[in-house]
Amino acid sequence: MTAADLPNLDRKSFLLPDENALRAPFPDHKPRILLLYGSLRERSYSRFLTLEAQQLLDAMGAETRVFHADGLPLPDHGTPDHPKVQELREAMLWSEGRSGQVLNAMAR
Template identity: 55%
Template sequence: MTELDLAEYGLRNIAGDDLKPIVEQRLVVPDLPAHPPRVLLLYGSLRERSYSRFLVLEAERLLRTFGAETRIFNPSGLPLPDDAEAGHPKVAELRDLCAWSEAQVWCSPERHGAMTGILKSQIDWVPLSVGAIRPTQGKALALMQVSGGSQSFNALNQMRVLGRWIRMVTIPNQSSVPRAYQEFDEEGRMKPSPLYDRVVDVMEELMKFTLLTRGQSGYLVDRYSERKAAREKQSTAETAALGVAR
């Protein structure tokens, strides 16, 4: 985009070198990854009869039916954030899975009107960047919650904020299962209902978004402000280097 273009549209505060045109061809990957979409699923309860885990297992069955490769992280033994080193085995496992994944599913019970600390701790252990790798940025995300009482969306709303904060592409659809103790049988399988149908909808939508976004995260989240900051930092470094050379 040239300075003439910027003047034509009245963009007086833009650094022309850093503003790039949207290239439609960049949004069509010519060489799509050949492997199945990789989906990591997280749940937020350590109870033996954990309905968030049961719901994640239902989601996993659907994702595998749609052709995904899945991993479920067991949060048991994960230390509190900042209460261990990043090399702790459970922390390392979680971070490796996040880097491996191309999409994620988060499912939390609602406890005291909020998502659980168990789910939040998992997210808190995943940094925005590990060296040159950003484990979550630009990846598709689906959200689900279970409640012991009536229909609620508090945990979902909180997780949606988190997903946006760590730059994930959070899909529009979501699942909330009220009175979860009534929705699963003794074997932990979800009973047929409109609530189950919604879970199917969410996983179907996640697969579509994953296929659209995987391999594209670098371009999808490439930002003008970050390009500008990087150029200015480079320019400052070069100026300093010239000063030393003189």
């Protein structure tokens, strides 16, 4: 069977993929990583671990931010325009990667 036997096929539709067109544009900045932790205590092991991870990521060339959840309203108790909710939303939009849990406040 040849292509002539299949008149419903348009040969122009069978283009080879362009490898350069499939690649994401190369960023002109360091990788942006948002680090989250859930404890509000001053001497929290999860906080210490997050700050240690921040130091390691910074040493490896990443740009990092740590989000402190103190003042963040509980789910269903805050409004989308709450300053702490807006701060978290902006930080998540800034980041290209994150560690920790995605908080319920982002579902709004």
